[in-house]
Amino acid sequence: MKARGIYLGLSLFLALFLSLSSSSSAGKKVIHIVKKGDTLWSICQQYYGDPYLWPELWEMNRFITNPHWLTPGDPIKLLEYEEKKPEEEKLEPVKKTAALGKEPLKGPPVGIDISSLTDTRALGFFRQEMIEPWGRIFEFKTEKILLGKGDTAYVKMYKEDIKPGDKFTICSISEPVNHPVTGKEFGYTYSFKGILEIERAQEDYHVAKIRESFRAIYKDDLLMPYHPVSSCILPIPCEGTVTAYIVAAKDGLDLHGQYSVVYIDAGHNTGVVRGNLLEAIGERESIADPQKKERVALPPTVLGKILILETTEKTSTGVVFWASRDFSNGVKIRSQTWDKRPRELTVLPECPVE
Numbered sequence: 001m002k003a004r005g006i007y008l009g010l011s012l013f014l015a016l017f018l019s020l021s022s023s024s025s026a027g028k029k030v031i032h033i034v035k036k037g038d039t040l041w042s043i044c045q046q047y048y049g050d051p052y053l054w055p056e057l058w059e060m061n062r063f064i065t066n067p068h069w070l071t072p073g074d075p076i077k078l079l080e081y082e083e084k085k086p087e088e089e090k091l092e093p094v095k096k097t098a099a100l101g102k103e104p105l106k107g108p109p110v111g112i113d114i115s116s117l118t119d120t121r122a123l124g125f126f127r128q129e130m131i132e133p134w135g136r137i138f139e140f141k142t143e144k145i146l147l148g149k150g151d152t153a154y155v156k157m158y159k160e161d162i163k164p165g166d167k168f169t170i171c172s173i174s175e176p177v178n179h180p181v182t183g184k185e186f187g188y189t190y191s192f193k194g195i196l197e198i199e200r201a202q203e204d205y206h207v208a209k210i211r212e213s214f215r216a217i218y219k220d221d222l223l224m225p226y227h228p229v230s231s232c233i234l235p236i237p238c239e240g241t242v243t244a245y246i247v248a249a250k251d252g253l254d255l256h257g258q259y260s261v262v263y264i265d266a267g268h269n270t271g272v273v274r275g276n277l278l279e280a281i282g283e284r285e286s287i288a289d290p291q292k293k294e295r296v297a298l299p300p301t302v303l304g305k306i307l308i309l310e311t312t313e314k315t316s317t318g319v320v321f322w323a324s325r326d327f328s329n330g331v332k333i334r335s336q337t338w339d340k341r342p343r344e345l346t347v348l349p350e351c352p353v354e
Helices: 002-024 040-048 051-060
Strands: 031-033 075-077 110-113 125-127 135-140 152-157 167-173 185-201 206-213 222-225 243-249 261-264 277-282 287-289 294-296 301-311 316-323 332-335 350-352
Touching: 040 051, 152 185, 167 206, 185 243, 261 301, 277 316
Parallel strands: none
Antiparallel strands: 031 075, 110 350, 125 185, 135 152, 135 222, 152 206, 167 185, 167 222, 185 206, 243 261, 243 332, 261 316, 277 301, 277 332, 287 294, 301 316
């Protein structure tokens, strides 16, 4: 009897253990390591067979500033999913749309095509620090003072492992730029002049072809790795309050209006991300109220609206897509919040965000 009691007790304990193990393994949490070309849309398609779950996945991974531009190597925490039993067909994750209690999107993310506003290959950028170039143009094949599209250049590269087919942006770097508000030295403007492709290597230099030319190209112009920027932008409302200033602009211009490309002294460390809308504003002086015998503060005037195209930790590049009048460097910038896409953007053609 005693042995039988021990046997029954062990059997009950084993059954309980197996039951708990089964229930605890019903849902799985998986980490996906981002690879080149991944988006939240493609990751949801891969794991759940339902790309429309991407907003829920974005909500779980708040460190992601733009769901369509992921950094290779980043760990993405995935939604829980259940595995089907072996006797069923292929093991496939169960879609979580109903469980999450949210309606799926009715199509892929729809952006706006800003190619009519600016050439994203020629944006340039602003950095507070000097960036070391990868090479420079030291001579031309023909007796020319400046180069254009289709011309051949001889370049000296400072990096190793340069291969035929590698592309580089031809650029120039400004003298130190003072902040228009503080007056202190603040950084450098990098102006893009064209795109160059390496054709072959010689003993001490490389032969390259100018594939695109945006401005006149000279000897001693510098080379930076070519990073294409998509002209299809997904507008995203700002999260939180952003206050910043325009510190410089493309081609060194000081007066800006519609289609101007401007550089701003705020980046993703203050919440600015690609697709945000910012307003350039002009402060107005208070006016006297004769009845109350006091001055009344008036709201600022909106001078222009800026769509952010690229961000770094401390700076951003944007294009002015609407302006009430021209404005200059040093103008104040504030974030714009909205519930639906502003009507100024609805005139631009739509495009599928990759």
